[in-house]
Amino acid sequence: MSVATAVTPDLSVDLAPRNPRELVLRNPVIPASGCFGYGTEYGHFVDVEQLGAFVSKGITPLPRSGNAMPRIAETPAGMLNAIGLQNPGLNAFIKKYPPIWERWDVPAIVNVSAESLEDFAMMARALDDVPGVAALEINISCPNINAGGFCFGWDAQMSADVTRVVREATTLPMIVKLSPGAVDVIEIAQAVESEGADAVSLINTLVGMQIDTRRRKPVLANNTGGLSGPAVKPVAVRMVYQVAAAVGIPVIGLGGINGLNDALEFFMAGASAIQLGTAIFTDPTILLRLVDELSEWLVQNGCGKLSDIVGVANPRFSPPKGPDLDLFAEMSV
Amino acid sequence: MTAHTPTSTERPTPKGATRIFTGVITHTEPTMGDSSLITFTAPEHVVQMARPGQFVDITVREQGAYDPLLRRPISIYRADKERAELTILVRPFGRGSRWLVSQPTGTQLNVLGPLGNAFEIAPKSRNLLMVAGGVGAAPLLMLAEEAITRGLSVTYLMGAANESTLLPAAALRDEIEYVVATDDGSRGHKGFVTDLVPDYLQWADQIFTCGPTPMFHSLRNTILAHRSTERFPNVQVSVERTMACALGACLGCVVETTSGMQTSCVDGPVFDMQKVVWS
Numbered sequence: 001m002s003v004a005t006a007v008t009p010d011l012s013v014d015l016a017p018r019n020p021r022e023l024v025l026r027n028p029v030i031p032a033s034g035c036f037g038y039g040t041e042y043g044h045f046v047d048v049e050q051l052g053a054f055v056s057k058g059i060t061p062l063p064r065s066g067n068a069m070p071r072i073a074e075t076p077a078g079m080l081n082a083i084g085l086q087n088p089g090l091n092a093f094i095k096k097y098p099p100i101w102e103r104w105d106v107p108a109i110v111n112v113s114a115e116s117l118e119d120f121a122m123m124a125r126a127l128d129d130v131p132g133v134a135a136l137e138i139n140i141s142c143p144n145i146n147a148g149g150f151c152f153g154w155d156a157q158m159s160a161d162v163t164r165v166v167r168e169a170t171t172l173p174m175i176v177k178l179s180p181g182a183v184d185v186i187e188i189a190q191a192v193e194s195e196g197a198d199a200v201s202l203i204n205t206l207v208g209m210q211i212d213t214r215r216r217k218p219v220l221a222n223n224t225g226g227l228s229g230p231a232v233k234p235v236a237v238r239m240v241y242q243v244a245a246a247v248g249i250p251v252i253g254l255g256g257i258n259g260l261n262d263a264l265e266f267f268m269a270g271a272s273a274i275q276l277g278t279a280i281f282t283d284p285t286i287l288l289r290l291v292d293e294l295s296e297w298l299v300q301n302g303c304g305k306l307s308d309i310v311g312v313a314n315p316r317f318s319p320p321k322g323p324d325l326d327l328f329a330e331m332s333v
Numbered sequence: 334m335t336a337h338t339p340t341s342t343e344r345p346t347p348k349g350a351t352r353i354f355t356g357v358i359t360h361t362e363p364t365m366g367d368s369s370l371i372t373f374t375a376p377e378h379v380v381q382m383a384r385p386g387q388f389v390d391i392t393v394r395e396q397g398a399y400d401p402l403l404r405r406p407i408s409i410y411r412a413d414k415e416r417a418e419l420t421i422l423v424r425p426f427g428r429g430s431r432w433l434v435s436q437p438t439g440t441q442l443n444v445l446g447p448l449g450n451a452f453e454i455a456p457k458s459r460n461l462l463m464v465a466g467g468v469g470a471a472p473l474l475m476l477a478e479e480a481i482t483r484g485l486s487v488t489y490l491m492g493a494a495n496e497s498t499l500l501p502a503a504a505l506r507d508e509i510e511y512v513v514a515t516d517d518g519s520r521g522h523k524g525f526v527t528d529l530v531p532d533y534l535q536w537a538d539q540i541f542t543c544g545p546t547p548m549f550h551s552l553r554n555t556i557l558a559h560r561s562t563e564r565f566p567n568v569q570v571s572v573e574r575t576m577a578c579a580l581g582a583c584l585g586c587v588v589e590t591t592s593g594m595q596t597s598c599v600d601g602p603v604f605d606m607q608k609v610v611w612s
Contacts, residue, residue, distance in 0.1 A: 034583065035578070035582065035583060036582055037580075037581060037582035037583075041578075041580050041581045041582040041599075042580060042582065044351065044352060045352070045353065045580075057582075057584075065593065065594050066584060066587070066594060069574070069587065069588075070575060071584070071585045071586075071587070072575055072576075072577050072583070072585035072586075073575070074401060074402055074403050074575070075402075076400055077399040077400045077402060078402060079402055079403060079577060081577070081583070081585060083583065083584050083585060086584045086587070086594060229399070229402055230399040230402070231399075258399065278402070278577075280578070280582075281403065281404075281577045281578045281579075281583060282392065282402060282403060282404060283392075283443075284353065284445070284580070285353060
């Protein structure tokens with residue numbers, strides 16, 4: 001294979017290499033949960049079939065009307081959001097969106113949120129064989145719902161428990177979305193890897209607050225919200241770097257990516273794929289432009305495939321391993 | 334629940350470029366105190382599409398900068414089909430709007446639009462009442478012009494802090510009856526614009542309003558207190574919300590309605606006053 005003469009570099013990536021159901025993407029660019037609706041909203045701006053995949057808005061067992069307004073606030077080079085997982089609930093969701101996605105040639109990843117292990121398992125079971133659903137992203141890190149004040153993703157044991165019950169309920173490729181609020185994100189990542197996660201995505205938003213000094217109270221009705229945008233990028237790159245060196249499953253990097261150079265930082269830190277969120281709000285055309293720019297950059301830099309640069313800035317990084325037959329052999333799903 | 338119509342949910346043709354464009358500022362003009370009318374070029378089909386009540390979403394920073402991060406949704410004030418230009422009315426009250434009003438002629442703006450729904454004039458309506466507060470005057474001006482073109486009668490009520498922050502009478506066509514209220518009484522009625530409404534309640538077939546939220550509450554209370562029949566008139570309210578995506582995806586700009594949470598960017602910004610839950 002002649003790498004130097006490659007005209008169209010190979011951007012494809014398997015985000016679930018140890019899962020027989022695999023999750024192969026034509027390129028590594030994915031709109032993040034909550035920032036792309038259900039894939040239909042951006043139809044006039046983005047050809048979804050040219051994306052690597054997309055992640056749906058977070059789904060919960062029952063319908064949620066979300067938090068009171070205001071739900072968003074602009075911050076220096078970023079924004080806070082506290083939407084509160086407004087969604088139609090699992091049953092209405094299954095009826096409405098997967099039948100649309102089934103006709104699209106792009107993997108649709110469903111972001112799943114719940115407040116108990118039973119509910120996580122129930123949702124995973126319900127989605128296991130729904131045509132049009134390619135994978136699950138397990139949200140153990142939403143900062144905006146009040147579940148007794150805790151977040152599964154801040155605790156290694158709870159993160160492991162959620163991963164285990166979902167793994168027992170479905171053979172679908174499972175991405176676990178990690179919280180930057182954990183004391184030790186490496187410990188969480190290793191815990192979910194050992195319980196059968198196929199990949200991890202990080203980071204979710206950082207919990208923040210902004211105060212309206214004229215009204216003398218927090219801007220957001222929820223008081224706190226999740227910080228995203230360029231402001232969080234260095235935190236995200238650092239965490240991706242740490243996690244990519246500590247696990248053997250693919251890492252999906254996100255947090256403040258706003259252009260080619262940002263994307264390259266995440267790949268070089270060890271991300272196999274990336275997600276974009278806030279950047280889509282400010283420029284809906286960024287997703288597909290980034291695919292083109294990435295391809296061009298790889299050609300210009302003599303790389304035949306994306307994996308040539310994954311982890312190159314991270315000495316302790318080793319590429320994700322192949323199929324784990326033991327993990328799935330004992331499953332009866 | 335109605336079944337899905339495949340036409341609306343099929344993967345839409347990615348006519349990506351159709352509603353995102355670079356507009357070049359051709360003209361800026363101070364008006365209403367410290368506000369500005371900013372006119373910029375737009376593709377012909379965009380200008381043709383634009384309807385009263387719709388908005389554009391504009392990037393308010395230099396290319397390559399990250400701050401202020403979010404686009405700003407701004408109502409369309411005028412769509413000039415012959416010149417292929419859009420005009421917006423901007424009051425500099427925050428960092429984004431201050432950036433916008435300080436841009437010289439020739440500046441390239443990154444614009445998304447037209448977005449949102451629009452005011453709807455009912456087929457049988459003859460007499461239209463507009464109730465404007467501050468820069469809420471913009472979409473109602475475009476609506477009033479369209480109504481006059483269609484041969485309808487328009488009364489345009491406007492409230493502002495003082496005479497200098499009112500929409501200048503010259504901005505409105507002669508056929509429009511223009512009645513004003515100011516907080517300090519420097520022009521017209523001294524008090525709220527909604528004080529003027531009772532005189533027109535019987536006359537108006539429809540009411541259209543845009544301005545600050547307290548004005549909507551006041552308008553609703555005025556109508557409830559003064560309406561001559563049990564029936565609440567058709568009042569169309571254009572709300573203002575902070576937006577992130579402006580395309581119905583992020584759910585950051587919702588309005589609580591009798592049929593649940595609705596986005597002000599796609600389902601709105603125009604809502605039936607009776608369908609909004611006024612807390």
